Amino acid sequence: MTSLKQDEYYDLIRGVNWTPKYVPEEEIFPEEMSGSRGIPMAQWEAFDEPYKVTYGDYVQTQREKDAGVYSVKAGLERANYVKTADPGWVSTLQAHYGALAVAEYAAATAEARMARFSKAPGNRVVATFGMLDEMRHGQLQLFFSHEHTRLSRQWDWAHKALYTNEWAAIAARHMFDDMMFTRDAISTAIMLTFAFETGFTNMQFLGLSADAAEAGDHTFSNLISSIQTDESRHAQQGGAILKVMVDNGKIDDAQHMIDVIFWRTWKLFSVLTGPIMDYYTPLEHRKQSFKEFMEEWIIGQFVRQLDDLGLKKPWYWDTFVADLDQAHHAIHVGVWFYRPTVWWNPAAGASPEERAWLEQKYPGWNTTFGRTWDVITDNIVRGRLNMTLPETLPLLCNMSNVPIVGTPGDKWNTKDYPLVYEGRLYHFGSPIDRWCFEQEPERYKGHMNFIDRVLAGLVQPPDMAGALAYMGLAPGEMGEDAHDYAWAAAYQRKAAE
Amino acid sequence: MATETLRNNRVGPILRAGDVAKAAVQAIERDNPGKAIHIDDRTAYIRVECDDECLLTRASMELALGRPFEMREIEISLGSFSGNIDTSPECIRFYFNKHV
Numbered sequence: 001m002t003s004l005k006q007d008e009y010y011d012l013i014r015g016v017n018w019t020p021k022y023v024p025e026e027e028i029f030p031e032e033m034s035g036s037r038g039i040p041m042a043q044w045e046a047f048d049e050p051y052k053v054t055y056g057d058y059v060q061t062q063r064e065k066d067a068g069v070y071s072v073k074a075g076l077e078r079a080n081y082v083k084t085a086d087p088g089w090v091s092t093l094q095a096h097y098g099a100l101a102v103a104e105y106a107a108a109t110a111e112a113r114m115a116r117f118s119k120a121p122g123n124r125v126v127a128t129f130g131m132l133d134e135m136r137h138g139q140l141q142l143f144f145s146h147e148h149t150r151l152s153r154q155w156d157w158a159h160k161a162l163y164t165n166e167w168a169a170i171a172a173r174h175m176f177d178d179m180m181f182t183r184d185a186i187s188t189a190i191m192l193t194f195a196f197e198t199g200f201t202n203m204q205f206l207g208l209s210a211d212a213a214e215a216g217d218h219t220f221s222n223l224i225s226s227i228q229t230d231e232s233r234h235a236q237q238g239g240a241i242l243k244v245m246v247d248n249g250k251i252d253d254a255q256h257m258i259d260v261i262f263w264r265t266w267k268l269f270s271v272l273t274g275p276i277m278d279y280y281t282p283l284e285h286r287k288q289s290f291k292e293f294m295e296e297w298i299i300g301q302f303v304r305q306l307d308d309l310g311l312k313k314p315w316y317w318d319t320f321v322a323d324l325d326q327a328h329h330a331i332h333v334g335v336w337f338y339r340p341t342v343w344w345n346p347a348a349g350a351s352p353e354e355r356a357w358l359e360q361k362y363p364g365w366n367t368t369f370g371r372t373w374d375v376i377t378d379n380i381v382r383g384r385l386n387m388t389l390p391e392t393l394p395l396l397c398n399m400s401n402v403p404i405v406g407t408p409g410d411k412w413n414t415k416d417y418p419l420v421y422e423g424r425l426y427h428f429g430s431p432i433d434r435w436c437f438e439q440e441p442e443r444y445k446g447h448m449n450f451i452d453r454v455l456a457g458l459v460q461p462p463d464m465a466g467a468l469a470y471m472g473l474a475p476g477e478m479g480e481d482a483h484d485y486a487w488a489a490a491y492q493r494k495a496a497e
Numbered sequence: 498m499a500t501e502t503l504r505n506n507r508v509g510p511i512l513r514a515g516d517v518a519k520a521a522v523q524a525i526e527r528d529n530p531g532k533a534i535h536i537d538d539r540t541a542y543i544r545v546e547c548d549d550e551c552l553l554t555r556a557s558m559e560l561a562l563g564r565p566f567e568m569r570e571i572e573i574s575l576g577s578f579s580g581n582i583d584t585s586p587e588c589i590r591f592y593f594n595k596h597v
Contacts, residue, residue, distance in 0.1 A: 287539055
């Protein structure tokens with residue numbers, strides 16, 4: 001045991017750096033990997049992470065976290081929760097695991113980039129812990145989901161999804177690749193650890209844990225909230241890097257990175273988190289609406305944090321706030337309608353009781369999105385299921401890779417925001433998506449979304465059957481209505497009367 | 498709603514439900530005398546916040562738990578927090594630099 005107290009030696013050992021003699025600094029820390037932006041080494045040495053952990057403490061604490069998570073799983077295994085859970089909740093789990101488990105494992109390489117290439121010695125230490133954290137998250141979530149593969153092939157997508165060309169997987173991969181795998185160490189610290197982990201992961205790992213606890217899924221609730229304890233620690237790298245940037249006149253650079261990745265993250269969460277919180281989670285277990293969770297975690301907490309660090313709300317703030325009432329409702333209609341193209345069974349969430357809840361949480365829902373569901377419901381009631389299934393493909397955004405949507409109602413306000421760059425025509429779902437592209441066209445120009453691939457002849461035959469084959473979705477994997485249309489029964493009774 | 502919540506000064510831990518969370522509520526009341534403590538229980542997690550600055554000491558955690566407690570153990574329960582954080586072996590401090 002050490003005879004020094006932690007606070008007496010911590011800063012010294014964590015701040016260990018050296019002056020290279022045999023190799024130039026720029027060879028050890030190439031700019032494209034380090035991203036030091038001309039800020040000298042001595043300034044990076046001022047990096048001071050506020051959430052301090054020694055390696056000894058780290059190992060002990062992580063062991064205790066795992067002991068807790070695994071013992072809850074073991075204790076509840078015989079209860080067979082997933083087997084008896086509401087199908088909407090099962091879909092929530094499948095969507096979550098498929099979109100995130102492998103991405104978290106991969107995030108270890110983003111942490112490793114900071115651990116190796118950041119010029120801030122403290123950043124390198126904390127990122128090493130972050131790297132181990134992300135391996136833990138990948139392993140836990142692949143392991144916890146794996147036991148259910150005997151129940152259906154859709155569970156296999158926890159591991160498989162991000163290796164396929166399924167459209168939502170392409171969207172998730174494009175966003176994660178942009179944020180985590182193609183950025184220098186400093187950009188990664190700002191975009192991944194600050195914007196994404198201080199902000200949005202709270203939605204999926206604490207917000208959703210509240211719904212999970214309400215739904216009685218204590219294994220999952222306990223798992224994801226434990227993951228977020230790691231995130232909360234290693235996310236603090238971002239704030240410390242921000243401080244160095246602000247102190248060295250690079251605040252505009254930091255603000256710009258936040259503006260880009262905040263929007264990109266929002267679009268991804270409007271697909272992943274919005275529908276599961278407001279439509280898939282059984283009504284009686286919804287702790288808050290998606291919008292209320294966004295207000296709690298993003299507007300109340302994260303943006304207040306931005307303000308405290310001297311940063312501004314993203315320039316498109318008003319559009320973002322308005323989008324909280326729209327984007328995920330529109331995307332949900334699309335995901336449900338295109339249900340064979342996802343690896344989970346979307347829950348419509350459109351029974352009379354659920355619609356009343358939506359109207360209460362989102363005043364005006366019935367006269368906008370509700371009218372789309374009126375048509376779908378009517379088709380189901382009349383036995384015209386074929387009219388509730390897709391035959392053609394939607395227009396996808398070249399930034400978010402998700403369908404270009406709008407709000408239905410008296411008028412249809414869906415709009416394409418096109419851009420021609422080097423002779424190629426790109427389509428965007430909003431001026432902000434297009435703005436993101438324009439910031440770095442070289443970065444984004446080569447990518448083909450699902451529709452681009454169809455038009456390029458990569459999807460054969462170029463119809464729904466060919467699309468499903470290209471996405472790797474076989475019968476038993478492609479989504480169906482989670483409740484086999486039981487939610488429409490009340491409307492059927494009413495029609496019969 | 499958006500503007501109103503933006504203008505709050507609340508800081509503090511957001512703890513996973515359990516014994517440590519319950520103890521932390523008691524400890525924070527003891528460590529921040531005279532301050533209004535806002536508690537928001539969301540089943541899986543609980544927000545414990547006060548305005549501008551919120552302290553949580555190891556000594557108060559030991560009193561509340563009735564057992565030895567190392568400050569690092571709080572991480573097992575610390576799902577998130579509002580404001581900035583400062584950690585040391587005896588105390589954790591949550592704070593804002595600016596009052597709005």
